[in-house]
Amino acid sequence: MDKILEVKDFSKSYGSFQAVKDLSFEIEKGKIVGLLGPNGSGKTTLIKSIMGLMSDYEGSIAIAGNAPGVAANNHISYLPDVPHLPRWFKVSQAVDFFKDFYADFDATKARNMLTQMQIPMDKKIKALSKGMKEKVGLSLTMSRRAKLYILDEPLGHVDPASREFIIETILKNFNEEGAVLVSTHIIADIEPALDKALFLKQGQLILNEDVEKIREEKGCSLDQLFREVFKNVY
């Protein structure tokens, strides 16, 4: 199978604090992978390093054969866990911005998704609620034909009904020649969409397994296993 993301012996420290230690995994084409763990387990550190927003780490990261940087950014569609669109942008300007910089961006698809989500195109980003901003970000991200989609906590700021819609949007719109890496701690909603789960605990990968296999071998859902594994962390 084609490897979209390869992480080998990835370690990252903040001074004397080891945030992530010896992380190694691969993501193949066509897979939706959940990067799961409680707050502070190292999920965002890993994602930022993949995106080139954090340097000075050990180990190697390759996205479609490219190290984090300009060439890799052409292949990654990234939704961060913070509102990242300029506040003074109108929604339509955000669409135009993505169209300008990403050759694989489908502006028509983005506008259709935004219309379906009932987001006015002439409204400024700063006037939108948190949930609406999340939806705008997701629409822009999923309107690209990228090789790797990285979604950092896409379900965090939306109501339960909208979460279902977001998961459907991810499933319907991702490029099947690519892969999706979703970081979240809201497992129950995302579980049906996942092919593979990576459990991160205190910076270490403690589980790297197909979701179906987990259910067969453990006899429980991914959500139940997550609660069991991380019950003493909080």
Added chain:
Amino acid sequence: MSTKSNLTKMLKHDFSFSYKVFFAMFAGVVLVFFALDMFLDVPIYAVTQFRALLMTAGITGVVIASYLQILMFFQRNFFGPEGYLMLTLPISRGKMLFSKILVSFVWFNFMMLLAPILIIIITPPIGDFWAAVGRVLSDPTLYIVILKVNLAALALITLLFLTITFANSVVFGKKVHGVVAGVVSAGVHFFFLWLTVQILDRPYELIQVARERPWGTWYENVPVAGLNNGTFHFERVVQIPLYPEGYFTSYQQGQIDFLFIGFAVGVCALCIAGILYLLKKRISLR
């Protein structure tokens, strides 16, 4: 998509990010000056102390506000939440930085145009205005001054950008503390300021020359023409108007300070190299 077109698009977006604020600021100052000039009850042909104070305050305010806008734009675009968008674009950080510096440079020069506009508004000219404008624009020393001011501004802008980048970096595995960043930045700025003063305040070889004026012979100490301690000195003949009529021949000194120009270019290059190093190797977006 070619890298050249990506840079053009970055420039387009950087201008569109910033133009409203700068236009509003400049238009606001010009309108305030118009209003004050219309309603202030002072003799129209007198450049009073109040008018001079007003002009100085206006220009200083715009300069400070413009610099702050330029710095906030850089900070927000790279190190605020927008950094998650900007720094993950398929465009190199070098080209992004070049775009920010070029946009800042354009707004700085736009701001420099404001000073003569305010002077014209607040101080109605005496005599033939357009002839005076023509004399000023045909003076080569004006363009040398513009070059020096622009280089100095670029050096300052890149130094301030380096300061901001340093304050948002990771050194020895830890994010730079705000106080540490402030102290280091202040130290670096004062060092370069001291160095600038040493370079600008240096002696030139002088000779005494006699000049004929309508009121008699006038003796001046002027720098030796040609390359003189890192500066190229030249002299041009100018005709100064006499009132009520006529002109007298005078001499205007000009200089191209190669040492200062080289220093300013060197500071810019050092700062840009520093920013790029920190963006590539020491960035930590929070």
